[in-house]
Amino acid sequence: MKLTIENLRKRIDVAAKRTPADLVIKNGKVINVFTREIIEEDIAIADGIVAGLGRYEGKEIIDAGGSYIAPGFIDGHVHIESAMVTPAEFSNVVLPHGVTTVIADPHEIANVSGTIGIDFMLESSEEIPLDVFFMLPSCVPATPFENAGASLSYKDLEKYYGHPRVLGLGEVMDYPAVMNNDAEMLKKLEDAHSKGKCIDGHAAGLNADEINIYMAAGIRTDHECINPEEALDRMRKGMYVMLREGSAARDLLALLKSVSEHNARRCLFVTDDKHLDDLINEGSIDHNVRMAIKEGMDPILAVQIATLNAAECFGLKNKGAIAPGYEADLIFLSDLRNVKVEKVMKSGILAAENGVIKDPVPESLEPVTAIWDSVKIGSLNGEDLSIRMGTGNANIIGIIPNSIVTRHLVEKADSLNGYFQPNSDKDYLKLAVVERHHLTGSIGLGIIKGLGITRGGIASTVAHDSHNIVAAGTSDEDLLAAIKHTAAMKGGLAVVQDGKILAELPLPIAGLMSDRDSSFIYGRLSELNHALRTVGCSMEFNPFLTLSFLALPVIPELKLTDRGLFSVSSFSHINAES
Numbered sequence: 001m002k003l004t005i006e007n008l009r010k011r012i013d014v015a016a017k018r019t020p021a022d023l024v025i026k027n028g029k030v031i032n033v034f035t036r037e038i039i040e041e042d043i044a045i046a047d048g049i050v051a052g053l054g055r056y057e058g059k060e061i062i063d064a065g066g067s068y069i070a071p072g073f074i075d076g077h078v079h080i081e082s083a084m085v086t087p088a089e090f091s092n093v094v095l096p097h098g099v100t101t102v103i104a105d106p107h108e109i110a111n112v113s114g115t116i117g118i119d120f121m122l123e124s125s126e127e128i129p130l131d132v133f134f135m136l137p138s139c140v141p142a143t144p145f146e147n148a149g150a151s152l153s154y155k156d157l158e159k160y161y162g163h164p165r166v167l168g169l170g171e172v173m174d175y176p177a178v179m180n181n182d183a184e185m186l187k188k189l190e191d192a193h194s195k196g197k198c199i200d201g202h203a204a205g206l207n208a209d210e211i212n213i214y215m216a217a218g219i220r221t222d223h224e225c226i227n228p229e230e231a232l233d234r235m236r237k238g239m240y241v242m243l244r245e246g247s248a249a250r251d252l253l254a255l256l257k258s259v260s261e262h263n264a265r266r267c268l269f270v271t272d273d274k275h276l277d278d279l280i281n282e283g284s285i286d287h288n289v290r291m292a293i294k295e296g297m298d299p300i301l302a303v304q305i306a307t308l309n310a311a312e313c314f315g316l317k318n319k320g321a322i323a324p325g326y327e328a329d330l331i332f333l334s335d336l337r338n339v340k341v342e343k344v345m346k347s348g349i350l351a352a353e354n355g356v357i358k359d360p361v362p363e364s365l366e367p368v369t370a371i372w373d374s375v376k377i378g379s380l381n382g383e384d385l386s387i388r389m390g391t392g393n394a395n396i397i398g399i400i401p402n403s404i405v406t407r408h409l410v411e412k413a414d415s416l417n418g419y420f421q422p423n424s425d426k427d428y429l430k431l432a433v434v435e436r437h438h439l440t441g442s443i444g445l446g447i448i449k450g451l452g453i454t455r456g457g458i459a460s461t462v463a464h465d466s467h468n469i470v471a472a473g474t475s476d477e478d479l480l481a482a483i484k485h486t487a488a489m490k491g492g493l494a495v496v497q498d499g500k501i502l503a504e505l506p507l508p509i510a511g512l513m514s515d516r517d518s519s520f521i522y523g524r525l526s527e528l529n530h531a532l533r534t535v536g537c538s539m540e541f542n543p544f545l546t547l548s549f550l551a552l553p554v555i556p557e558l559k560l561t562d563r564g565l566f567s568v569s570s571f572s573h574i575n576a577e578s
């Protein structure tokens with residue numbers, strides 16, 4: 001809300017006790033994230049802003065019943081599209097978990113629909129209770145080794161820096177472009193610097209010397225740490241470390257070993273990519289807080305990481321704490337061990353209670369063709385999916401459960417008449433990435449090990465970050481059926497066996513998000529999980545989530561884009577045969 005002289009005058013009158021507050025919360029144990037104390041005091045609120053702490057009177061009084069009161073949780077890095085819901089529905093889902101502010105990077109939809117996608121995310125997050133800030137997609141496409149639906153230059157980004165909810169430049173993934181002083185990358189970085197904006201990093205696998213290059217370029221955060229050594233090095237060099245617990249990337253437990261009383265202020269909690277069912281079943285940043293406390297972290301320190309640190313990292317001056325002048329984004333907790341979020345207030349208004357959103361934001365989507373009709377593929381047949389394979393070893397993508405990192409395996413794969421044959425006993429499946437934006441006919445083919453399908457095929461238009469169609473299967477028939485069905489749905493997830501569709505989830509918004517509510521999507525995800533078991537998956541990890549990262553060539557080691565196998569370590573394409 002824009003501050004007016006009238007708001008300011010009223011706020012000062014309330015603070016000075018010349019005017020009664022709109023609302024006073026009494027009998028609460030207020031968590032002070034500045035001093036890491038718990039102080040029993042009233043919270044006086046005027047126009048959604050805390051006006052004073054201490055003893056106050058107001059037009060409305062709420063008795064907190066001795067609950068702890070924490071600042072609203074902040075998710076420092078999230079791709080809303082990865083939850084497969086629109087921003088409005090995302091607000092309905094995460095607010096009950098105490099998340100009142102998120103910093104989102106819309107590079108998922110930007111990779112499909114370009115600036116039209118960014119506009120859609122900005123507009124559809126305008127009038128919702130959740131505060132959604134954005135970092136501008138810095139790498140669309142993520143690398144020059146893939147075909148995305150769009151390509152964004154610094155010129156495309158410039159106009160957004162004036163938007164009040166745009167905080168800076170989003171995760172810089174293309175390390176070689178930074179290291180080589182690529183002209184376009186320098187211009188994007190310089191623009192963010194000149195406007196005094198933040199710059200997020202994606203420093204997966206970067207070593208200490210390479211982190212110097214990122215920090216020198218002004219890149220100030222990393223959410224891709226997977227071990228304590230990486231996290232410590234980034235903190236020592238002044239980077240904020242984003243402690244990530246998403247659906248596929250679950251790094252929090254490993255990284256907590258690097259967090260201490262001395263360095264915790266350089267940490268914040270993020271989800272990055274979290275599927276809707278995990279958000280509903282586990283939670284969002286509240287889940288990170290609970291995990292950290294369970295691992296022995298001091299509860300108030302965990303709350304500080306989830307609030308003040310994230311606000312300070314992104315320069316959100318009136319968020320992340322309960323203090324006069326700060327937004328009245330408040331969470332009521334009955335205890336600080338399991339951090340069960342009871343009540344959530346957004347700007348002084350009750351937004352959720354006992355896990356239920358109070359006034360769900362209804363969907364009101366304007367159909368935008370470029371976004372709603374985003375899947376275009378030509379005719380496909382078995383020959384298009386054949387992988388030439390001689391008698392030598394093959395370069396195989398080895399899956400690591402619950403990780404977005406893969407292994408580069410060099411093993412002997414079965415071949416017949418010079419072509420690769422899937423072998424479900426050895427768990428060697430065929431993987432395809434089919435370009436789906438501009439009818440280029442570009443198809444990347446490879447072999448994966450570890451997905452666990454014994455008979456059938458799965459396909460998805462969620463394939464970070466270019467979001468082509470990614471598919472895996474034990475036969476060309478099922479692969480083709482799954483790929484074609486995701487196109488027929490204009491985007492989505494499908495499981496096929498013997499040519500028959502076992503389960504599906506349409507994602508008609510850019511092939512990434514559903515226009516339906518979370519209960520519909522949750523139901524379809526359950527059906528997909530059942531169908532995944534039918535085709536042989538163990539479900540120790542989510543195959544669709546794992547699949548969605550197999551085309552992301554900025555995460556080690558071996559990935560597949562629509563242009564072929566890609567070795568992230570050598571940052572170049574390689575052949576199917578080693």
Ligand SMILES: Nc1ncnc2[nH]cnc12
Pocket residue numbers: 079173202249272273404464465552
């Ligand atoms: N969606 C994403 N894009 C780029 N890097 C990621 N790392 C994890 N999720 C990612």
Ligand SMILES: [Mn+2]
Pocket residue numbers: 171202223224
């Ligand atoms: Mn990333």
